[in-house]
Amino acid sequence: MPVPSNNAVLPLISCRDQDFAKRFVASLHEYGFCALIDHPLDMHRVRSIYRQWRLYFAEGVGPEYEMDPIRQDGYFSTAVAEHAKGSDRRDFKEYFQYYAWGRCPAHLRDNLCSHFQQTVAFAAGLLAHIEQEAPLGMMTDLAEPLSGMIENSHQSMLRVLHYPPIRANDDAPRAAAHEDINLLTLLPAADGPGLEILTRDGRWIEAPNRPEQLLVNIGDMLQELLGGWLPSTTHRVVDDGQQHAAGRMSLPLFLHPRPEVRLSSRYTAASYLHERLGELGVLPAQPA
Numbered sequence: 001m002p003v004p005s006n007n008a009v010l011p012l013i014s015c016r017d018q019d020f021a022k023r024f025v026a027s028l029h030e031y032g033f034c035a036l037i038d039h040p041l042d043m044h045r046v047r048s049i050y051r052q053w054r055l056y057f058a059e060g061v062g063p064e065y066e067m068d069p070i071r072q073d074g075y076f077s078t079a080v081a082e083h084a085k086g087s088d089r090r091d092f093k094e095y096f097q098y099y100a101w102g103r104c105p106a107h108l109r110d111n112l113c114s115h116f117q118q119t120v121a122f123a124a125g126l127l128a129h130i131e132q133e134a135p136l137g138m139m140t141d142l143a144e145p146l147s148g149m150i151e152n153s154h155q156s157m158l159r160v161l162h163y164p165p166i167r168a169n170d171d172a173p174r175a176a177a178h179e180d181i182n183l184l185t186l187l188p189a190a191d192g193p194g195l196e197i198l199t200r201d202g203r204w205i206e207a208p209n210r211p212e213q214l215l216v217n218i219g220d221m222l223q224e225l226l227g228g229w230l231p232s233t234t235h236r237v238v239d240d241g242q243q244h245a246a247g248r249m250s251l252p253l254f255l256h257p258r259p260e261v262r263l264s265s266r267y268t269a270a271s272y273l274h275e276r277l278g279e280l281g282v283l284p285a286q287p288a
Helices: 020-031 043-059 106-133 146-150 220-225 269-279
Strands: 003-005 012-014 033-037 074-076 094-098 157-163 175-178 184-188 195-198 203-206 214-218 235-237 248-250 253-255
Touching (some): 012 020, 020 033, 020 106, 043 106, 043 157, 043 248, 106 146, 106 253, 220 269
Parallel strands (some): 003 203, 012 033
Antiparallel strands (some): 074 094, 094 157, 157 253, 184 253, 195 235
16 A cells, blocks of 8 residues: 655646756656646636635535536536546535537636636647757657647536545545546645645655645646656645645646547547546446
8 A cells, every 4th residue: 555645746837947947847757747836827716716616515406407428518416426447435524517619607607717718729829838848759659649639629627626525434536546538737826735646666755735836737638649658647635634624626727639539559548538538427327
């Protein structure tokens, strides 16, 4: 079993650093994660989204926004939340999945839409940095430029994620150990700690959670595309002892390529996504 550790090791990288691209990709290569400051995302808006959606979840989400098992947009209650691959126990969380084309309450849409657009634009630049710093020849083996794979993609998704207060004597996982499916995940600072990362030497380390930071991590699709050169790193969310009463909000953006993009000889983006959603228990059951 991995040994818990409180020793933070992720370097904190400024987007204004003259060697930003090199330091950013080096951190992804080493840890699968990167912690950024001086990024362009509007953290005041992020904190506003947390306040608005805490209230919205507390008031109860109407049936018109119940999750669509085919389109995968809308509200996922704790009863239908995903479980980690290989587990049959659902994470104790609720969330709303927002796509540019999808449903959203009208009074909450503007902030989400603005954050979504700003984050996807920034993510495109991060993909360009990866192209720039990748080993010679790696990018030429791809069917198209890495940064072009998200052009006109309708699959990128913003998840407004609420971990409710822990119930007494409940040992349900907040978010069990898992890897992300997509190309990149961009996660602005949550409104509380709890995220842990599994290092290559088998230690769980606490991810930094500074108020203005942005975490970026590799998803399985990018790992597949680059033959494992950038690792999709296992991570989890645990109760830090402060969430019994307050709960926790976070706002990950999952960056996806277009469905027809070929990741490898084994998968297109569409086939890979379908396989993984089935493993997470959020697709409708197939007839026997």
